[in-house]
Amino acid sequence: MVSYKELGLVNTREMFAKAIKGGYAIPAFNFNNMEQLQAIIKASAETKSPVILQVSKGARNYANQTLLRYMAQGAVEYAKELGWEKPQIVLHLDHGDSFELCKSCVDFGFSSVMIDASHLPYEENIALTKKVVDYAHQYDVTVEAELGVLAGVEDEVSSAVSHYTKPEEVVDFATRTGCDSLAISIGTSHGAYKFTPEQCTRDPKTGKLVPPPLAFDVLDAIMEKLPGFPIVLHGSSSVPQEYVDMINQYGGKLPDAVGIPEEQLRKASESAVCKINIDSDSRLAFTAAVRKVFAEKPGEFDPRKYCGPARDLMEELYKHKIINVLGSNGKA
Numbered sequence: 511m512v513s514y515k516e517l518g519l520v521n522t523r524e525m526f527a528k529a530i531k532g533g534y535a536i537p538a539f540n541f542n543n544m545e546q547l548q549a550i551i552k553a554s555a556e557t558k559s560p561v562i563l564q565v566s567k568g569a570r571n572y573a574n575q576t577l578l579r580y581m582a583q584g585a586v587e588y589a590k591e592l593g594w595e596k597p598q599i600v601l602h603l604d605h606g607d608s609f610e611l612c613k614s615c616v617d618f619g620f621s622s623v624m625i626d627a628s629h630l631p632y633e634e635n636i637a638l639t640k641k642v643v644d645y646a647h648q649y650d651v652t653v654e655a656e657l658g659v660l661a662g663v664e665d666e667v668s669s670a671v672s673h674y675t676k677p678e679e680v681v682d683f684a685t686r687t688g689c690d691s692l693a694i695s696i697g698t699s700h701g702a703y704k705f706t707p708e709q710c711t712r713d714p715k716t717g718k719l720v721p722p723p724l725a726f727d728v729l730d731a732i733m734e735k736l737p738g739f740p741i742v743l744h745g746s747s748s749v750p751q752e753y754v755d756m757i758n759q760y761g762g763k764l765p766d767a768v769g770i771p772e773e774q775l776r777k778a779s780e781s782a783v784c785k786i787n788i789d790s791d792s793r794l795a796f797t798a799a800v801r802k803v804f805a806e807k808p809g810e811f812d813p814r815k816y817c818g819p820a821r822d823l824m825e826e827l828y829k830h831k832i833i834n835v836l837g838s839n840g841k842a
C-alpha cells in the first residue's frame with residue numbers, strides 16, 4: 511500500500527470546493543507518455559494552476575501502472591524544480607470500470623478515482639459506486655461517479671435526450687453513494703467526432719460544422735437540486751480547427767471533426783462544473799506537430815526532433831485551456 515500523500519499528491523476535495531467558490535474549473539488532462547506529462551506540468555507550473563493528471567485503463571495498459579505512478583511522483587518534484595513551491599497535483603483514475611481496478615489504484619498511490627458504472631441499471635450503479643467510495647474514503651481518496659450516458663461511449667443508447675443526466679435522480683444518487691463529485695451528461699462526448707454532420711449546422715462562410723449547444727438547462731436543474739456539489743464534464747475537447755487543418759494539410763484525414771466550443775466550456779467553468787476533462791485536443795496537437803515535421807523533414811529520424819515540437823504545441827494548448835477557458839491560472 512502506497513499513500514498518495516507520501517508521493518506529494520493531493521486529492522480533489524479542497525481543490526473542487528475552491529473552484530466552485532471561485533468560478534473556475536480544474537483541468538483534467540489525460541497522459542500516457544513523458545512528453546504529455548512534461549507539457550502538462552510545465553503549463554501548470556508556469557500558470558500556477560492546480561491540475562488533475564488522468565490515467566485511463568488504456569493508459570495503464572499502454573504505459574504500465576508502475577511507471578505511470580513514478581512519473582506522477584516525479585511530476586511533483588519536476589514542478590518544484592520549475593519554481594512551483596506547493597504543487598497541487600492529483601493523480602486520478604479515469605473511467606474505472608470495476609471495484610478491483612479502483613482498489614488497485616487507491617492501493618497504488620492514486621489520490622482520486624472514478625468509478626464509471628453509468629452503463630449499469632441505476633441501483634447497480636449506486637451499489638458499485640458506494641462500494642468504491644467506502645473503500646477509497648478509508649484512505650482519504652476522493653471518488654468521482656457518473657450518472658447519465660455520454661454519446662459516443664454508449665452507442666446503443668439511441669435517443670439524444672435519454673443520454674442526459676436526469677436531475678430528479680442526482681440527490682438520491684449523491685446521498686446514497688457518498689461520491690465526492692458527479693460526472694454528468696449534458697451533450698459532451700468523447701473523441702474528435704462529437705457530433706454527426708446531421709446534428710450540426712454549417713457556417714455558410716467557412717463551411718465548418720457548428721455543433722448544437724450544451725444542455726445548460728439540465729446543468730442548471732442539477733445545480734438547483736445539489737447546490738455547491740462538484741460537477742464534472744467529460745468529453746470536453748474543443749477539437750481546435752487549426753490542429754485538424756494541420757493534420758489534414760500534412761497527409762492526415764480527419765474530415766468533419768468537431769468538438770465543444772470553448773465559450774461554452776468557459777461558461778460551464780463559472781458554474782459548479784469544477785473539473786473539465788480534455789484528452790483528444792492534446793492527441794490532435796501531438797499528431798499535428800509530428801505530421802508537420804515528417805512532411806517538412808522526411809529525413810528526420812530522431813524522435814526528439816518530432817516529439818519535442820509535439821510537446822511544445824501541447825504545452826501551448828494546455829496553457830491556453832488553463833488561462834482562456836477554465837480560468838484556473840493563479841489558483842495554486
Ligand code: 13P
Nearest residue numbers: 701745746747787789790
Ligand atoms: P475528450 O475526448 O473530449 O478529450 O474527452 C476526454 C475525457 O473525457 C476523458 O475522460
